[in-house]
Amino acid sequence: MQSRRHFLHTALGFATLPHLAWAAAPGGVSLGFSLYGMKTLSLSEALKTCAEIGYANVEFALNAGFPTEPKVFTTAARTEAAQQLRALKLDLPCLMVNLSLTADDKAHVQALQSITDAAQLAREMNADRPAIIETVLGGKPATWEQQKSGMAERLQSWAETAEKAQTTIAIKAHVGSAVNSPERLLWLLEQVKSPAIQVAYDYSHFELQGIDMEESMKLLLSRTKFIHVKDSVGEPGKFQFLLPGEGRTDYVKYFTALKKHGYHGPVVVEVSGQIFNKPGYEPIAAAKQCYTVLSGALAKVG
Numbered sequence: 001m002q003s004r005r006h007f008l009h010t011a012l013g014f015a016t017l018p019h020l021a022w023a024a025a026p027g028g029v030s031l032g033f034s035l036y037g038m039k040t041l042s043l044s045e046a047l048k049t050c051a052e053i054g055y056a057n058v059e060f061a062l063n064a065g066f067p068t069e070p071k072v073f074t075t076a077a078r079t080e081a082a083q084q085l086r087a088l089k090l091d092l093p094c095l096m097v098n099l100s101l102t103a104d105d106k107a108h109v110q111a112l113q114s115i116t117d118a119a120q121l122a123r124e125m126n127a128d129r130p131a132i133i134e135t136v137l138g139g140k141p142a143t144w145e146q147q148k149s150g151m152a153e154r155l156q157s158w159a160e161t162a163e164k165a166q167t168t169i170a171i172k173a174h175v176g177s178a179v180n181s182p183e184r185l186l187w188l189l190e191q192v193k194s195p196a197i198q199v200a201y202d203y204s205h206f207e208l209q210g211i212d213m214e215e216s217m218k219l220l221l222s223r224t225k226f227i228h229v230k231d232s233v234g235e236p237g238k239f240q241f242l243l244p245g246e247g248r249t250d251y252v253k254y255f256t257a258l259k260k261h262g263y264h265g266p267v268v269v270e271v272s273g274q275i276f277n278k279p280g281y282e283p284i285a286a287a288k289q290c291y292t293v294l295s296g297a298l299a300k301v302g
Helices: 002-011 043-053 075-088 105-125 141-165 182-192 203-207 213-223 251-260 283-301
Strands: 029-034 057-061 091-096 132-135 169-171 197-201 224-229 231-235 238-242 265-269
Touching: 029 043, 029 091, 029 251, 029 283, 043 057, 043 075, 043 283, 057 265, 075 105, 091 105, 091 265, 105 132, 105 141, 132 197, 132 224, 141 169, 141 182, 141 197, 169 224, 182 197, 182 213, 197 213, 203 213, 203 224, 203 231, 213 224, 213 251, 251 283, 265 283
Parallel strands: 029 057, 029 265, 057 091, 091 132, 132 169, 169 197, 197 224, 224 265
Antiparallel strands: 231 238
């Protein structure tokens, strides 16, 4: 697997942009929590909480309404957050930026600016190891054939913007989006062939469609730079995302498969809006519960 990964990176010109990939975690997998699931906490409290629980990584959500949304995240606040990350020994491997390849021309221009803004924020947080960007891609599964060529063209623009900004965009398949399978994700990667476009892997979206875990990993992990983890129940037309441990995923099997396929890097809990928008959601309790489940499974794998 490592030789294959080396070949892919070299063939795609990745060697010319070594700073685009987040460094592998020593020893393999490291656990993290996306602050997408801590919207009601201050940034300082969220970081402190994640470190105290035992997480090694956090993901900032740059979406509207979050404290790290670029237009409200001031220079002073960024400096303070960067200092706190260092003090707590927390890594920031990724920034969540919700973009769409099926948006209109005005939104597409805004998306390109969002990529540039996110790359700048990443450098301010850690100039030596700037976070990459992860996003879903928009659209609907039934519109794939009609929209895929246009999506590839838009993704090419994203790639050019990312290369100029010296960042990486990890794109994610979503059960409810036009890109909902490993094959569709790989098709887009093949059309663009840019080292700045890689994969964010989230098995929950494949599990809902009955896609085999091992097969999805075989197809995608060589291009994966970031992993989200959550559980799910239901089927593509009617589903509910859950916290890790509340659904069908066997996490000992999951981490064993990651190890088998040579993945080294962050595995970050993403609490869905389906969960955190419910009355009574407690972000700290959720983060603790997820860590207990995942760290326990990881310890069994060794």
